[in-house]
Amino acid sequence: xxxxxxxxxxxxxxxxxxxxxxxxxxxxxxxxxxxxxxxxxxxxxxxxxxxxxxxxxxxxxxxxxxxxxxxxxxxxxxxxxxxxxxxxxxxxxxxxxxxxxxxxxxxxxxxxxxxxxxxxxxxxxxxxxxxxxxxxxxxxxxxxxxxxxxxxxxxxxxxxxxxxxxxxxxxxxxxxxxxxxxxxxxxxxxxxxxxxxxxxxxxxxxxxxxxxxxxxxxxxxxxxxxxxxxxxxxxxxxxxxxxxxxxxxxxxxxxxxxxxxxxxxxxxxxxxxxxxxxxxxxxxxxxxxxxxxxxxxxxxxxxxxxxxxxxxxxxxxxxxxxxxxxxxxxxxxxxxxxxxxxxxxxxxxxxxxxxxxxxxxxxxxxxxxxxxxxxxxxxxxxxxxxxxxxxxxxxxxxxxxxxxxxxxxxxxxxxxxxxxxxxxxxxxxxxxxxxxxxxxxxxxxxxxxxxxxxxxxxxxxxxxxxxxxxxxxxxxxxxxxxxxxxxxxxxxxxxxxxxxxxxxxxxxxxxxxxxxxxxxxxxxxxxxxxxxxxxxxxxxxxxxxxxxxxxxxxxxxxxxxxxxxxxxxxxxxxxxxxxxxxxxxxxxxxxxxxxxx
Amino acid sequence: xxxxxxxxxxxxxxxxxxxxxxxxxxxxxxxxxxxxxxxxxxxxxxxxxxxxxxxxxxxxxxxxxxxxxxxxxxxxxxxxxxxxxxxxxxxxxxxxxxxxxxxxxxxxxxxxxxxxxxxxxxxxxxxxxxxxxxxxxxxxxxxxxxxxxxxxxxxxxxxxxxxxxxxxxxxxxxxxxxxxxxxxxxxxxxxxxxxxxxxxxxxxxxxxxxxxxxxxxxxxxxxxxxxxxxxxxxxxxxxxxxxxxxxxx
Numbered sequence: 001x002x003x004x005x006x007x008x009x010x011x012x013x014x015x016x017x018x019x020x021x022x023x024x025x026x027x028x029x030x031x032x033x034x035x036x037x038x039x040x041x042x043x044x045x046x047x048x049x050x051x052x053x054x055x056x057x058x059x060x061x062x063x064x065x066x067x068x069x070x071x072x073x074x075x076x077x078x079x080x081x082x083x084x085x086x087x088x089x090x091x092x093x094x095x096x097x098x099x100x101x102x103x104x105x106x107x108x109x110x111x112x113x114x115x116x117x118x119x120x121x122x123x124x125x126x127x128x129x130x131x132x133x134x135x136x137x138x139x140x141x142x143x144x145x146x147x148x149x150x151x152x153x154x155x156x157x158x159x160x161x162x163x164x165x166x167x168x169x170x171x172x173x174x175x176x177x178x179x180x181x182x183x184x185x186x187x188x189x190x191x192x193x194x195x196x197x198x199x200x201x202x203x204x205x206x207x208x209x210x211x212x213x214x215x216x217x218x219x220x221x222x223x224x225x226x227x228x229x230x231x232x233x234x235x236x237x238x239x240x241x242x243x244x245x246x247x248x249x250x251x252x253x254x255x256x257x258x259x260x261x262x263x264x265x266x267x268x269x270x271x272x273x274x275x276x277x278x279x280x281x282x283x284x285x286x287x288x289x290x291x292x293x294x295x296x297x298x299x300x301x302x303x304x305x306x307x308x309x310x311x312x313x314x315x316x317x318x319x320x321x322x323x324x325x326x327x328x329x330x331x332x333x334x335x336x337x338x339x340x341x342x343x344x345x346x347x348x349x350x351x352x353x354x355x356x357x358x359x360x361x362x363x364x365x366x367x368x369x370x371x372x373x374x375x376x377x378x379x380x381x382x383x384x385x386x387x388x389x390x391x392x393x394x395x396x397x398x399x400x401x402x403x404x405x406x407x408x409x410x411x412x413x414x415x416x417x418x419x420x421x422x423x424x425x426x427x428x429x430x431x432x433x434x435x436x437x438x439x440x441x442x443x444x445x446x447x448x449x450x451x452x453x454x455x456x457x458x459x460x461x462x463x464x465x466x467x468x469x470x471x472x473x474x475x476x477x478x479x480x481x482x483x484x485x486x487x488x489x490x491x492x493x494x495x496x497x498x499x500x501x502x503x504x505x506x507x508x509x510x511x512x513x514x515x516x517x518x519x520x521x522x523x524x525x526x527x528x529x530x531x532x533x534x535x536x537x538x539x540x541x542x543x544x545x546x547x548x549x550x551x552x553x554x555x556x557x558x559x560x561x562x563x564x565x566x567x568x569x570x571x572x573x574x575x576x577x578x579x580x581x582x583x584x585x586x587x588x589x590x591x592x593x594x595x596x597x
Numbered sequence: 598x599x600x601x602x603x604x605x606x607x608x609x610x611x612x613x614x615x616x617x618x619x620x621x622x623x624x625x626x627x628x629x630x631x632x633x634x635x636x637x638x639x640x641x642x643x644x645x646x647x648x649x650x651x652x653x654x655x656x657x658x659x660x661x662x663x664x665x666x667x668x669x670x671x672x673x674x675x676x677x678x679x680x681x682x683x684x685x686x687x688x689x690x691x692x693x694x695x696x697x698x699x700x701x702x703x704x705x706x707x708x709x710x711x712x713x714x715x716x717x718x719x720x721x722x723x724x725x726x727x728x729x730x731x732x733x734x735x736x737x738x739x740x741x742x743x744x745x746x747x748x749x750x751x752x753x754x755x756x757x758x759x760x761x762x763x764x765x766x767x768x769x770x771x772x773x774x775x776x777x778x779x780x781x782x783x784x785x786x787x788x789x790x791x792x793x794x795x796x797x798x799x800x801x802x803x804x805x806x807x808x809x810x811x812x813x814x815x816x817x818x819x820x821x822x823x824x825x826x827x828x829x830x831x832x833x834x835x836x837x838x839x840x841x842x843x844x845x846x
Contacts, residue, residue: 026728037657038713040753041665099734102723102785104746111736130746135664139749143722150717158710182702211659245627246634246680247661337743341750345662348681349629414728463641463653506643507652511612512703515640515653 005030006424007431008417009176009191011162011218013039015134015406016389017197018141019413020420025148029421032189033145034157034178036213040142043199043211044409047134048342049254050116050126051098051406053091057112062123064088069586069597071404074120074298075369075397076544076554076591078231078562080582083376083394087411094410095127101140104129106338116257116338120298120401122596131252131341137406157189161517162218165194165225165385166442173384174434177442182512186446188439190431192424195416196222196380196387197409201368204525204532205478206470208365209241209250219372219391220524223531228373228381229565230393230579232528233535236400236545237478239302240325241364242350248364249349251325252342253402255359256295258334260327262286262302263358264315274324274358285309290593297593300399300545303363307479310362317360326358365478367405369396369545370535373564378416384427386420388412393562398544453519458502462519465496465503469522469529477533481548486537490530497526497572531565531574538576539563556588601626603635604646604690607654609704621646621690632672632679632693633658656705663819666752669759670695670705676759678819679705696759709755715775719798723788735786748781748827750820757814757824769803773814776805777827783834796831796838805832 008024010017013035021031033039054067068088072081099105099113105127106114115124129136148154159181166175166188175190198218202210223229240255240262241248256262263282270277286305287294297305306323310316317323327335327343332355335343346354371393378386378394388409395408472492476485500523507515541555542548561578568575603626610617623646624638633656640653658668661680668679671694673687684691699707725731737745751774758764758772779795782788799805808828815824 022728037659037665037667038710038753040713041659041667043660043665045664045752046660046662093730096730096733097725097728100723100725100731100787102782102788104737104742104749107737107739107742109739111738113733129749132664132750135752136749140723143716144725146713146717147720147722147724150720211665212661213659243629244634244661245629246631246637249662341664348663349631349683351683461641463637467641506650509611509652512655512706514655 006192006421006427007032007190008193008195008420008424009034009189010195010197011176012042012197012199012389012391014042014044014197014199014389015138015141015409016413016416017195018138018145019410020195020197020388020417021154022141022144022148023414023417024421025153027418027421031154032157032191033154034160034162034176036159036161036181038158039145039156040139042138043214044138044406045135046209046211046250047137047406048131048250048252049118049257050128050133050403051095051137052118052125052401052403053095053127053407054088054123054125055092055095055113055115058115058124060123062125064091066123067091067125070121071395071401072397072586073591073597074401075399077397077583077588078543078560078581079395079397080376081585082582085585087395087408090411090414091407094407094414098137098140101144103136103140106130116254117296118257118402119253119296119302122293126254126257126403128254128338131254131339131343134406137410162198162221163446163520164221164442165382166190166439167225167382168434168438171226171382173382174431174438177446179446179517181517184510184513184516186443186450188443190434190439192384192427192431193420194385195420196372196385196391197389197413198391200390201528202365203466203521204469204529205365205473206467207244207246207248207474209238209248215521215525216528217521217524220528222372222380222382222385223565224524224527224567226382226567227385229370229528229531230373231370231398231535231563232368232532232565233539233563234369234398234545235365235478235532236299236367236369237303237363238366239299239306239363240361241366242346242359243362243364244349249345250366251346251359251361253299255325255327255339255342258338259330260295260325262295262306262323262325264309264317264323268314269318275328283315292595293593298399298401300547301593303479304547306363322360322362324358325361327354328356328358363479365474367400369393369398369400370532377419378412379419379423384423386416388416398546449520453503453505453516454508456503456505458504460499460503461506462503462515462522465499466522466525469493469496469526473529473532477536479547481536481546482550483537483548486533490533490537493526493530493533500526527567534574534576535563535565554591560588603630603684605635606690606692607705608694609654610701612703613701620651626684630684632682632684632691633661633668635684654705655703664752666754669754669756671697676756676817678754681819696755698759698764699755712753712755712758712772712774715771716778719771719775719779719795720791721775721778721782723782723785724791725787745781745784747822748777751777751822752820754819756817756819760813760817762811762813763807763809768807770807771799771803773824773828776831777822777824780827780831783831792834793838796835799831799835800839805835808832
């Protein structure tokens with residue numbers, strides 16, 4: 001029997017969540033959309049450079065097969081190939097749809113979409129709207145969702161935090177438990193299918209390019225409820241970010257796509273103004289080391305090269321961990337037309353005009369390739385729960401190519417929406433028939449966590465525990481990984497979890513208590529940090545963003561496998577399994593960027 | 598005052614019905630510090646200048662890159678984004694207050710949902726037929742794109758509404774951000790199909806005629822959006838529509 005009007009809940013209002021909502025509403029379904037922030041303020045707005053689709057409008061002979069190959073190769077072959085192929089095939093149609101929705105993409109003189117080059121490919125494949133592509137895409141989808149909201153198909157619950165899924169006796173999802181960020185009310189909401197689209201986990205690393213809400217708390221809560229978490233060890237460190245006190249601000253890959261060059265003075269402590277240093281005294285190390293791709297090598301390759309320059313060759317600018325990203329040779333009009341948004345960020349937050357002064361940049365934590373394990377229908381291992389966007393693991397292997405994330409968000413949402421609706425229509429028992437005791441039990445469990453926190457009278461400040469978490473994760477679990485340090489990190493995480501039990505909430509108020517919410521998220525961050533760290537410990541090879549000097553080669557014989565972590569409640573720690581990777585279309589081959597593929 | 602410290606005076610209020618109060622802080626200065634990172638440091642050690650333990654400050658923030666529109670507040674009396682307010686450029690003590698024209702939630706957090714409701718009223722969207730593959734969109738000249746793009750950069754921070762003398766309860770004025778979105782969508786080849794409905798929505802109470810051309814909006818917009826140009830253009834469209842309405846009665 002199929003149900004006429006199932007209820008779907010979507011958690012997260014970035015590109016993936018909104019894409020799912022639109023598909024469900026269009027098919028006639030009803031959606032409750034939950035978000036910590038008003039959805040128009042979601043982290044997707046921070047994406048800058050563009051979105052990939054092989055439309056081949058530059059006469060280069062690009063094709064979706066080529067896009068597929070670049071993505072699999074860029075991810076170092078550890079991603080399942082079938083969903084990536086589907087995504088690359090769908091990409092040109094997705095660009096057309098966004099164009100029809102009014103995204104102000106940059107244009108050619110003939111009025112067609114313009115495309116720029118991005119890392120990890122030799123083709124102009126990236127459509128863009130200035131340097132604020134993510135913002136423009138999010139707004140287009142936000143507007144469509146607002147339209148459905150006006151029609152009564154979508155109900156928004158903004159300023160609500162997802163706490164957990166409501167699972168019945170068979171561990172099937174029947175709803176969610178959430179908390180109002182103003183009234184602090186804890187409530188359950190029934191649904192027949194749930195889509196998680198809660199984005200990244202940057203806060204686990206303290207400072208990252210991510211937004212404040214990107215804590216990974218929702219993913220971690222589901223992992224602790226029994227969902228598999230896959231490939232957590234693959235963390236992307238973006239080669240070009242601007243170090244800051246509160247966060248690392250992204251300097252988009254599009255700066256290099258439009259001709260930006262990375263260099264350092266050939267001699268340490270060269271005191272000259274960078275503009276007066278002659279070409280012969282500049283070391284364009286990416287161009288020298290990787291002549292074919294030059295400044296547009298993939299992110300993991302560029303990041304390691306910068307680390308080598310700074311830490312091994314000791315050639316950072318003035319001995320500091322920084323290198324130049326130079327746009328000053330490009331004319332001002334072109335820069336303003338194509339890159340204005342990102343140049344403004346540099347100008348506003350650093351105070352120098354990058355049209356005149358070479359920018360000073362350094363790698364910063366940016367993206368998680370790993371995430372909730374999903375099957376090809378975006379379904380997690382808990383029946384009734386789907387996932388899409390950065391919070392799941394499916395499309396980027398061990399290294400994501402620039403401008404593929406917006407695509408994977410939208411494609412993932414477009415897949416998850418209809419699949420969740422199909423599941424909900426065919427579910428044996430609807431959420432309405434589930435006894436209220438199931439919901440009440442979960443609400444009670446969450447309320448108990450809350451009262452434990454408010455009644456705790458320890459000495460530990462949650463924000464300080466968070467800083468320690470971020471520091472050790474950034475030091476030991478990002479660019480270069482040694483097993484000894486990883487093991488020490490996990491021990492530190494156990495210590496932080498122990499100290500967490502002795503927390504002191506400086507604010508016990510019952511209204512709009514942001515530090516209370518943060519403290520809840522912090523616990524989930526600590527648990528997920530262990531998954532990332534232990535996953536990295538177990539993978540004794542180097543692949544994509546995961547680099548171990550002790551095991552410098554990719555090892556397909558032992559590690560061409562997906563890492564799957566699950567939570568062992570009694571031991572209060574992760575357990576691991578391996579899963580074979582779908583390499584049915586392209587046979588794995590060595591990945592190198594100093595020559596054409 | 599020591600060179601290497603920052604003094605802040607922050608307006609606190611526990612809830613919509615609570616009394617407000619001022620709290621002063623003195624914290625170590627760090628290079629590159631902005632108002633948000635200063636408040637993060639306060640959260641890690643919530644102690645006032647007088648040594649009194651207090652609570653971390655409640656405020657809205659998210660991207661910290663001036664693109665999500667969350668952290669608008671009054672800093673030294675001026676409505677601006679806290680993330681891009683660099684401490685080194687501000688006179689001290691830095692006073693920080695919530696926006697004054699929106700319902701207060703707590704401390705520096707206010708409820709700005711009114712903007713999103715206004716965007717519904719003017720149907721600020723392109724009514725596509727569906728999300729299935731219908732081929733490419735309309736051709737757009739680069740010049741047209743360069744006109745549309747700045748308007749599409751609006752981050753919904755509501756600063757233009759905060760600084761507008763006409764934006765208050767008695768006028769019910771929709772404010773510049775919404776009108777500028779009308780300009781954007783009326784100009785879009787497909788979006789134009791809803792042009793009449795949008796203009797009608799701007800005719801009644803709180804509509805575009807409430808604008809007094811104080812120009813505060815365009816001067817305060819953190820994204821430099823040509824808001825007064827949008828208002829003039831839409832005002833012209835409303836006038837033409839009014840005449841059309843008379844003759845089609």
